[in-house]
Amino acid sequence: GAVVSQHPSRVICKSGTSVKIECRSLDFQATTMFWYRQFPKQSLMLMATSNEGSKATYEQGVEKDKFLINHASLTLSTLTVTSAHPEDSSFYICAGSGSTDTQYFGPGTRLTVL
Amino acid sequence: LAKTTQPISMDSYEGQEVNITCSHNNIATNDYITWYQQFPSQGPRFIIQGYKTKVTNEVASLFIPADRKSSTLSLPRVSLSDTAVYYCLVGDPYNQGGKLIFGQGTELSVKP
Numbered sequence: 001g002a003v004v005s006q007h008p009s010r011v012i013c014k015s016g017t018s019v020k021i022e023c024r025s026l027d028f029q030a031t032t033m034f035w036y037r038q039f040p041k042q043s044l045m046l047m048a049t050s051n052e053g054s055k056a057t058y059e060q061g062v063e064k065d066k067f068l069i070n071h072a073s074l075t076l077s078t079l080t081v082t083s084a085h086p087e088d089s090s091f092y093i094c095a096g097s098g099s100t101d102t103q104y105f106g107p108g109t110r111l112t113v114l
Numbered sequence: 115l116a117k118t119t120q121p122i123s124m125d126s127y128e129g130q131e132v133n134i135t136c137s138h139n140n141i142a143t144n145d146y147i148t149w150y151q152q153f154p155s156q157g158p159r160f161i162i163q164g165y166k167t168k169v170t171n172e173v174a175s176l177f178i179p180a181d182r183k184s185s186t187l188s189l190p191r192v193s194l195s196d197t198a199v200y201y202c203l204v205g206d207p208y209n210q211g212g213k214l215i216f217g218q219g220t221e222l223s224v225k226p
Contacts, residue, residue, distance in 0.1 A: 002160070032212065043201070044158070044216040093157045101207030102148065103214060105157035 003027050004096050006106035013084055014114055020080045021109045023094030029074035030096030034103060035067070038091040050077060074098075084113045118202045123221040132189040134220050136202030139183050144206040147178060147185045148214070152199045161200075162187070197224045 003026040013019050023033060032051050036044040048064075050056035050071035058064045068080040077096075081088055089112050095103040119137040126132045138147070146165050150158035162169055164176040164185070175188040189196060199219040205212055 004157075006157075034213070036216075043218055046213070046215060049213055091155065095157070097207070097212045101212045102160060102163055103212055104160060105150075108155065108157045110155065 002104040004104050004106040006094055006109050008109060010110045012112045015085050016083055018080055018082045019084055019111060020078055021092055023077045023106050025075045025096040028098045030098050032097045033071050033077040034095040035069060035079050036093045038093060044093060086113045089113045118204055118217045120202050120217060120220045122218060125223050126192055127225050128193055129191050132192050134187045134200055135184060137184050138204045141182050141204050145204045146207055148203045149187045150201045192224045194224050194226060198222060
């Protein structure tokens with residue numbers, strides 16, 4: 001149980017374009033979803049926390065207008081990287097927590113901006 | 115959120131028991147301790163969670179002393195496939211939606 005999926009697993013885009021990443025909780029209702037970013041050889045960095053139906057809470061230093069988060073249902077959250085640039089290339093990971101309040105992570109999305 | 119301190123790396127051999135200790139001196143009353151495992155280019159996988167004393171599941175054991183200022187993840191009889199980064203996290207699952215802040219983690223290398 002507690003499976004989280006992400007789509008796509010890998011995406012390559014041109015600089016200046018926007019990319020949407022989907023995160024789904026497959027067998028539980030994720031009242032809270034989290035988005036992380038991980039650069040090579042580094043730990044996960046929390047970007048934002050979102051509760052279903054509410055606006056996301058962003059961590060200090062994360063631009064909310066650049067990283068748009070939508071958590072419209074208890075099983076789906078999306079992260080849109082707007083006007084992506086090469087420095088946005090990273091591994092993006094989502095996590096969901098539900099009734100048990102333990103975070104379960106998705107497999108991650110590798111974003112490469114050319 | 116309480117900060118955690120773990121060894122940066124550890125080496126072990128197949129079949130050995132591995133104990134990874136995490137220090138969390140500023141743990142709050144409502145905080146739980148959670149351990150995750152991460153392989154390269156994958157999301158972290160939940161291993162075990164506890165509040166006090168000892169917790170055991172089919173994968174690992176978690177030992178938490180009475181003062182809760184540290185915890186030890188015990189992996190019995192490791193294999194090559196246990197080579198990964200292990201993260202110790204402390205947080206209140208009932209506050210801020212269970213927000214967690216990841217530290218550096220421990221890179222475990224299991225050798226044949």
